[in-house]
Structure formats: C-alpha cells, structure tokens
Amino acid sequence: MNPERDFFGGASIGRNEDEVWMEHAVQLAVAAGESEEVPVGAVIVRNGAIIGRGRNRMQERADPRAHAEMLAIDDARETTGGSRLDGDTIYVTLEPCPLCAGAILLTRIGRVVFGAWDPRLGAAGSVFDLLGSAILGDVRVRPEVFEDRCSSLLSEWFRQERR
Secondary structure, eight states: OOOOOOOOOOOSOOOHHHHHHHHHHHHHHHHHHTHHHHHHHHEEEETTTEEEEEEEHHHHHHHHTOHHHHHHHHHHHHTTTTOOEEEEEEEEEEEEHHHHHHHHHHHHHOOEEEEEOOOTTTTTTTTSSSSTTTTTOOOOOEEOTTHHHHHHHHHHHHHHHOO
C-alpha cells in the first residue's frame, strides 16, 4: 500500500468533487451495514451525474458476486443501455477485489476512487495491482478518499459481528 503513488489522474477532478461523490458511496455503505451486509457502497459517475449505484447484497441474494461495485456496474449498464462505461468514474468505499477489478477493466471504467485499503483481497495496489497493469487497461486510481471514515465503518461492523 503506497499512498504516495500518483494515482490521481486528471487535473480537472478536484478533491472536493471526489468527496461529494464518495459521500454517496458512504451512505450506501451505511445502508449495507444496516442490512447486515459488509458495509461497502459504490456509485458510478458520468458527466457530473450518478448513473449507477450499488451496495453489498451478498447475504440478501445468497450470491458471493453481489459486491457493491458489481451491482453499481449493472445499474449503470441498465441506465446507459450499453455494456461499456468508457471513461466513467467509480467511487467505492473499499479497494476493489480481483472480481470487481476485472469487471472495472472489462467495462472500461476510466477511474477508480476508493476509501479504505483491503489488505486481504485488494486489487488496486495493496495485495494485487490489476488496475495498475498497463497490459490489462488504463485505469487511473485515487486511494484514501475518506479513508478513516470508510475504515471505521468496516472495523465497527466487524467488531459488532464478532459479538
């Protein structure tokens, strides 16, 4: 995990704008936690508007693929009527796993902004770096937006689950 790595991409995207969209992802993460799901939320943004939303629903759907990112991608594809999300930005509260990183690459999302690192399955630079592979695609990554808040949501949820 190297927060100094230049993931930021694009001078036109400012920290405040990233925080505005990440706030939407955080609210979805809170809703996931309240539904007894691991609290992860994601939104996909195109031209200043949310085109896809998702929160973890793995328990609800009894489906290990029902990650926030996957559901946000499905929602965005329905919204746009296409299979590709060229250049769009996904905001997610937890670093994408290999499954979600693969979907991000295949749909051609151009930018990933995430909150907390995932030291177990992260695929944006912590454990794996699928999103940083020039061979696989050209995805710009910005980590650690609301990192403390996103990490706290997860830590508190897991603490409650262990009780």
